[in-house]
Amino acid sequence: MHPFDYVAATSIAEVNSILAQHGNRARPLVGGTDLLVQLRGGRFDLDAVVDIKGVPEANVLELNGALKMGSAVPLAVMYEDQAVRDAYPGLIDCAELIGGIQIQSRASMAANLCNSTPSGDTICPMIVHSAQVNITGANGDRTVAVEDFCTGPGRNVLEDGEWVLDIVFPAPASGFGAAYERFIPRNEMDIAVAGAASSVTLDGSGKITDALVALASVGPTPVFVTAITDLLVGKEPTEENFVAAGKIAYDAVSPISDMRGTIEQRRHLSGVLTRRTLTKATERAKAG
């Protein structure tokens, strides 16, 4: 492994300065559960890692209508917060199934997003919550929607010197519910063969006013299926309509066959998990 320096940064300016100095030869460190494994595996070399866990703004977990989650907040800290659990069960779904407790103690949703694997379990749930990513760097700040963040397997919109400071989730509208499910052959500790996140918003009469579906592990990036939104808005949340949504998902994905599953299995799972998560999201929308 190429030797790299370790910097425990304590301010945004310090992170910016180190990243600006090293270009693509430095990266922020949060949980290390991807980064350190990739460095040891020789995926790429770095001259420095910048630990952002000591940056106060990256540790914010603030629920004030909307939820602001700093990029260094570990999954376990997030899902142990009762107010966050109550407000965002669709995010808790994914936070509690990534890796084991050891991984959940260190990994963050923002860092999972920055790793940008199509199977990243937190990314699709963030998409269906309409989350916004606040990016910072020496050249200024910008905000990107989660669905626009990933550009390919392991690739994203971050330029050299940029990093994610926090992610903001809008306050759940009245009648909003969300859910995430994945298929793995084991009970725990595996990578999704396919996953689906859905959110549903119902009006007072029970009709769908918004429905968002995103699918994991079935394309080069998370697949945000806007055709399902077009299908479901204005309709009733019926089994029949959700089966139709599943058919759209089946056709919308572009999976590969690999050691985890075949193209056909992943298409099939996309349909089934879309139907199931829309159903669960609807139950939560009615309960909430």
Add this chain to the structure above:
Amino acid sequence: MVDKVHVKTTINGQEYEFLVEPYMSLLETLRDVLNLTGTKEGCNDGNCGACTVEMNGRIVDSCCVLGAEVNGGTINTIEGMATAEGLHPLQQAFLEEAALQCGICTPGFLISAKSLLEREPDADEHRIRYWLAGNLCRCTGYDKIIKAVQKTQATA
């Protein structure tokens, strides 16, 4: 060339001060710098949990932590589990229930199980299995390990 990092930390209640290469994992730091070899290396990529230690109150895979990261922190390893009075109840139950064969996974399982019982002394079997999912054993098949944890709960 990179410079070594100066680290001060508390391990098993004892103060440690040492220099470590900035790219060295906590696992390597414990084993190769501090000679605390009770923590084992299994996969070295965050899958098997053999290297589990408690860091600032939470269990982590020490292969996925840098030694430099623990500056100012608190670490608990398997070396801190037994006392002069004897084995920790979990260690005793693992022995009695034959919850180990080769033993490579055992320190990690013990650290994880201890953390669970301190947080949730009444955890049910499902919860115990879920909490220990990040620890892999290739010998005993888990049932004996789960029984040992339950026996510890019953005798607590």
